[in-house]
Amino acid sequence: MDWINLIVEMAISVGLAVITLLVGLAVIKVLVNVISTQISKSKLDESLKPFIMSVISIGLKLVLVVSVVGILGIPTASFVAILGSFGLALGLAFQGSLSNLAGGVLLLTMRPFKVGDYIDGAGYSGTVKAIQILYTELETPDNKMIYVPNGNLSNSGIVNYSVHDTRRVDFTFGVGYETNNAHVLQTLQRIVLKHPSVLLDPEPFIRLSGHGDSAVEYTVRVWTRAEDYWGVHFDILEEVKTTFDEENISIPYPQMAVHTIQE
Incomplete structure (x- = not known):
């Protein structure tokens, strides 16, 4: 038994x-x-x-x-x-998973970003929602969730847009060669200074920056709060087009002159 x-x-x-x-x-x-x-x-x-x-x-x-x-x-x-x-x-x-685990520890130790930051990394962009053991969750502006392996993220360049409170918005505008330079500078300055989200310190930068094939190029650089970046970007683009039309400032497009020779 x-x-x-x-x-x-x-x-x-x-x-x-x-x-x-x-x-x-x-x-x-x-x-x-x-x-x-x-x-x-x-x-x-x-x-x-x-x-x-x-x-x-x-x-x-x-x-x-x-x-x-x-x-x-x-x-x-x-x-x-x-x-x-x-x-x-x-x-x-599962060497890849161990690499992701080590990457997660590295990210939490070095802390190049934190939850809530908007970043570019490993070919993806989005707001950090969580840093898990093996992957980091990014939420895109159009409400998609991306799970980025920590190994890839820790071994690639990371751009963190949320570290500083302010960001610079850069523009380049082209106008016709026949347009008066002072008129263009004054018009751009008026557009920039009347926008409520543009900061006056640092002072906006507006200068003629190049002579292109079809246009004179003007560079405009303004500072704004990080959360207002895209609002300033799109507002100034729209206002420049509207004001240039009202002021008869031409915005040229590339042209090619073709000459024919008759024998």
């Missing part, structure tokens, strides 16, 4: 392991929710909160798995060794 006792013992161990697993998962879920609530109320940087919660959740689940293995009678030391070997093999198979 030894085999019956063995089966009973195994059944009891499996039952306890299953109960431990189910109860453990439920407890972990409650703990994660409680910790998440506390972390969300804390003064931690928004970029760190999702990362910390991911690490805590994974750590608690690993501890639960080791406990369940111990209940089943498997030596935990051997299991940990097997788990380490499996982790090594898995790491070799």
Whole structure:
């Protein structure tokens, strides 16, 4: 009857392991929710909160798995060794994921951006919504969500548009060679200075900057608050076209003169 006792013992161990697993998962879920609530109320940087919660959740689940293995009678030391070997093999198979993990740690350590910043990186642009263990979530202006692998993001150039409170808006306008230079400069200055979102310090820059093939080129550079960048950009473009038409300032287009020679 030894085999019956063995089966009973195994059944009891499996039952306890299953109960431990189910109860453990439920407890972990409650703990994660409680910790998440506390972390969300804390003064931690928004970029760190999702990362910390991911690490805590994974750590608690690993501890639960080791406990369940111990209940089943498997030596935990051997299991940990097997788990380490499996982790090594898995790491070799998923080198890209490990690169993303290292990239996530690097991004959170160096902090080239934080949640809420608008960035360009790895060929994508958007507002940072979260920095996860393996990827960063970017929300585009047209409400699409992009999941950028952290490895790619940490190994590419990153442009952060939200670091400073102000940004410079640059324009280049072309006018006909027959137009009076002083008239153009005065008109551009009037357009720029009457816009309520254009800052006067630093002072707007308006100068003739080039002689093109078909037009005289004027460079206009103005400073504005970062959140007003696109409003100023489009407003001034529209106002320049309207005012140039009213002031009879021509905006030429490329032309080609063709001369024919009759023999």
